[in-house]
Amino acid sequence: AQSVTQLGSHVSVSEGALVLLRCNYSSSVPPYLFWYVQYPNQGLQLLLKYTSAATLVKGINGFEAEFKKSETSFHLTKPSAHMSDAAEYFCAVSALTGGGNKLTFGTGTQLKVEL
Amino acid sequence: GAGVSQSPRYKVAKRGQDVALRCDPISGHVSLFWYQQALGQGPEFLTYFQNEAQLDKSGLPSDRFFAERPEGSVSTLKIQRTQQEDSAVYLCASSPRDKLYEQYFGPGTRLTVT
Numbered sequence: 459a460q461s462v463t464q465l466g467s468h469v470s471v472s473e474g475a476l477v478l479l480r481c482n483y484s485s486s487v488p489p490y491l492f493w494y495v496q497y498p499n500q501g502l503q504l505l506l507k508y509t510s511a512a513t514l515v516k517g518i519n520g521f522e523a524e525f526k527k528s529e530t531s532f533h534l535t536k537p538s539a540h541m542s543d544a545a546e547y548f549c550a551v552s553a554l555t556g557g558g559n560k561l562t563f564g565t566g567t568q569l570k571v572e573l
Numbered sequence: 574g575a576g577v578s579q580s581p582r583y584k585v586a587k588r589g590q591d592v593a594l595r596c597d598p599i600s601g602h603v604s605l606f607w608y609q610q611a612l613g614q615g616p617e618f619l620t621y622f623q624n625e626a627q628l629d630k631s632g633l634p635s636d637r638f639f640a641e642r643p644e645g646s647v648s649t650l651k652i653q654r655t656q657q658e659d660s661a662v663y664l665c666a667s668s669p670r671d672k673l674y675e676q677y678f679g680p681g682t683r684l685t686v687t
Contacts, residue, residue, distance in 0.1 A: 490674050501577070501664060501678035502616070509674055548615050552674065559674045560606060560629065563615030 460485045460551045464564035472572050477521075477536040479567045481549030484530065490559065491532040492550040493523055496566075502548065508532060519543070544571045575599065577679035579665050585685045586655045594650045594682045598667030605648050606676060607640055608664040616664055622648060655686045 465480040490509050494502040506517025513525040523534045546566045552559040578597045586592050608616035621629040624645040642648040662683050666676040
């Protein structure tokens with residue numbers, strides 16, 4: 459069984475400040491980990507993924523995440539927030555099995571960026 | 574190229590009506606997933622197809638929910654006798670053969686049951 463916990467349903471940062479969105483996972487097998495972003499009334503867009511290669515993963519729009527097995531974490535960061543980053547962010551875990559790689563999502567973190 | 578498309582984008586149904594939601598995956602993608610996203614929640618897995626075979630339907634909440642993908646491309650999610658608790662956004666995603674771990678999502682269908 460797999461699960462994801464996202465700490466903080468709402469995060470507010472100033473424009474230009476560091477963005478840190480937290481994600482902890484639980485998985486009985488080596489996990490694949492993902493961050494998705496969702497803008498209002500849109501589907502989910504893949505930001506980045508960890509698939510057991512490099513532990514520091516770089517994604518689109520300047521985001522990156524580090525897989526830390528000892529902490530079972532996959533936190534998302536961006537050095538400098540932009541107004542366009544305001545959206546909802548979902549962390550997800552999957553395991554590639556014969557039944558496909560169905561994703562298990564966290565409950566999401568709403569990021570607000572203030573001037 | 575064209576992404577995953579879903580129709581209708583919005584659907585309002587009276588309680589007890591049947592609805593059908595359509596998903597057009599990216600051309601050539603072998604895997605197709607349906608998820609349900611309730612308001613303020615993350616998406617939850619419903620069912621998975623590989624080509625035309627439905628390999629996992631463990632997430633379907635009741636026998637009122639039925640999905641098919643008869644020719645291995647377009648998929649339809651059908652909900653019979655809709656209930657208010659079925660109100661949610663239904664998301665479809667597809668994956669290519671060489672990157673099964675990478676899912677591309679459509680914009681979703683927002684279903685409101687009144």
